[in-house]
Ligand SMILES: Nc1ncnc2c1ncn2[C@@H]1O[C@H](COP(=O)(O)OP(=O)(O)O)[C@@H](O)[C@H]1O
C-alpha cells in the first residue's frame with residue numbers, strides 16, 4: 001500500500017488522522033469487550049468518505065472518538081498537526097468546537113431551546129459571556145439566515161418537540177455548520193427519517209459539503225449513497241477494511 005503522503009492521487013491536505021485506535025467497553029466488573037482493534041484512518045480536505053459496517057460493528061464508537069467526544073484506550077489522533085488528547089481541556093474543546101461538526105441520527109438538539117438557540121449554542125459556549133454579548137446580534141442574524149436557507153424561516157422559534165424529524169435534522173445540520181468546521185462527522189443522519197424526507201435532508205447535507213469544500217465522514221447503510229462518496233470504508237472485526245480500489249492513504 002502507498003504510505004507516502006506525497007504520492008497520493010490528490011494532494012489535499014489531511015484534516016484528521018487517527019492511528020492504532022483501540023476501544024473496549026466494560027462487560028460487568030471483571031471483563032471487557034474490545035470493539036475497535038486498531039483503526040487507521042486519514043481524512044483529507046474536501047473529500048466525502050462513507051463508513052459502512054454491520055450494526056454493532058463500532059461505527060458510532062469510532063465517530064465519537066474521531067470527534068473527540070470519547071477517548072480511545074490506545075492510539076493517536078492528529079488534528080491540525082496536534083494531538084488533541086495532549087492539549088488542555090479548553091484547547092481540546094476549542095478544536096472540537098471550531099474544527100469539527102456533528103450530525104447524529106437522533107438530532108441531539110436541546111428540547112428546551114428554540115431552533116435558533118440550538119444553532120447558536122456552540123458559538124455561545126465557545127465565546128464566553130463578554131464576547132458573546134458583543135457579537136450576539138451579528139451571530140443571531142447569521143443563524144436566522146442559515147435557518148431560512150434551509151427552509152426553516154417559519155420555524156426559528158419552535159422548540160424541537162414542535163418540529164418534524166426532517167426539520168429537526170435540518171436544524172442540527174445548521175448547528176453543525178454554523179462554526180464553519182473543516183470536517184463534518186455524520187452518523188446515519190437520515191436513519192430516523194422516512195425515505196422522501198431522508199433524501200431531502202441528504203441532498204442538503206451533500207450540497208453544503210460540496211459548496212463549503214468540507215471533508216465529510218458519513219456513516220450510512222445505503223450503498224447507493226456510498227457510491228456517491230470518493231471512498232468507502234467498512235468496519236469489520238474491529239478494523240477498517242479499505243475499499244481495494246481506494247487504499248487508505250496514511
Ligand atoms: N458506552 C458503551 N458501553 C458498553 N458498550 C458499548 C458502549 N457503546 C457501544 N457499545 C457496544 O459497542 C458495540 C459497537 O457499538 P456502536 O459503535 O454503537 O456500533 P454501530 O454504530 O456500528 O452500530 C456494540 O456492541 C455496543 O453495544
Ligand SMILES: [Mg+2]
Nearest residue numbers: 059060061187
Ligand atoms: Mg451507530
